[in-house]
Amino acid sequence: MNSSWQDYITVIFELNELGCNINNKMISEKLDISPPSVTEMIKKLKSEGLVDGRKSNLFLTEKGVLEAKKIMSKHRLWEYFLKNELGYDWGEVHEEAKALQYSTSDKLMNRLNKYLKEPIACPHGGYIFINSNDDYDKKLISLSNVDEGNRVMIERLADIKDLLEYMDRKKLSLGDFIYVEKIDKYDGSILIRKEDKLEVQIGIIAAKDIFVSEI
Template identity: 35%
Template sequence: MTPKKEDYLKIIFELGGREKKVTNKQIAMSLNIAAGSVTEMVNKLVKEGLATHEPYAGISLTEEGVSVAERLVRRHRLWETFLVEKLNYKLQDVHSDAEVLEHVTSDNLMDHLEVFLDHPKHCPHGGVIPDKTGHYEEESHLTLAEAKVGQEIVVDRFTDNHDLLTYLDDIDIKIGDHLEVLAQAPFEGPIKLRFKDSGQETSIGYKAAHYIFVK
């Protein structure tokens, strides 16, 4: 399987494709590519039995696709955890090196790395890490963009996207932050938020809010 195909499986999994339909637009935005390229690759995944596609509804992973994605996600997120916790990488800079390492790592090395890291359950951007038997906690698939005005939420995880993580670092939003949704500007304008602990207010772009998962 090509690294490009693996990237698609991972992002569909990350966006919730194990349990719901994921749109071409979501995949394109997350991978920073043209929508036409997504259509072509999705068709390949469908032909190989790794995904299903329902026109005007979206893409989801088959049982086999989920199994492959879980193995890929485990490798990638264990390496991200190692690079951040042990080598002091910044979160937004970790993805590309983790991508290289995951493709040259044996199952035996992954098992030892997991033990060395003391069996982490989540990677630095909040994503679950399946264990060697494929077990993991269920993730939240509610995005900040879906939260209602007046609702109080907790930041659960971020999509693994360099530009997004750099942006969130700039506005200082982190995993575990308790926020209140104050307002959303019309025509897909920014979302205004208040930090519950400090009372400080901030705003976040509507597009970015689609890749912040909350509880």
């Protein structure tokens, strides 16, 4: 599967993971590719049995999901390796891992997975779908959909460098337990409190890309 096909399949897969209703426009924006080019590529992916649905509601076929899980596992294993073995910051690993995934064979993927002792997730909380990890199906929700007074745990972040830098500035990390204290009725910003009593204001744009599990 060439790199262009991989990019399309992984974008559709990631958007689906985040609960999005996927259309050509979203893919165009995510990949920074013209709408006509997206339309043409989706036709090719449909002809290969990897994608189905209307242009306003696209989804991966069973074959497409299997391919996407393999590609994402390669990518996320490299992200894990770069951060935990080579000391990269979590905001640096995405582009490096993307370059590495294209040339990673299934054999190398499996050996890397074994060397890393089968990690559950990448540094941003994205699941790694191979071996004993494959049956994981934990339901996460966006922080923007959490009601006032609820306690949640930060489990995953959208793989966006600006968001990761934002989280560092706010002193927030995966695994943090937080309380939603107040939601501003005008702009939707969220006042949260960590268990160390630190209060943090989160903008609505960031909140939509922070995924949590309810406690």
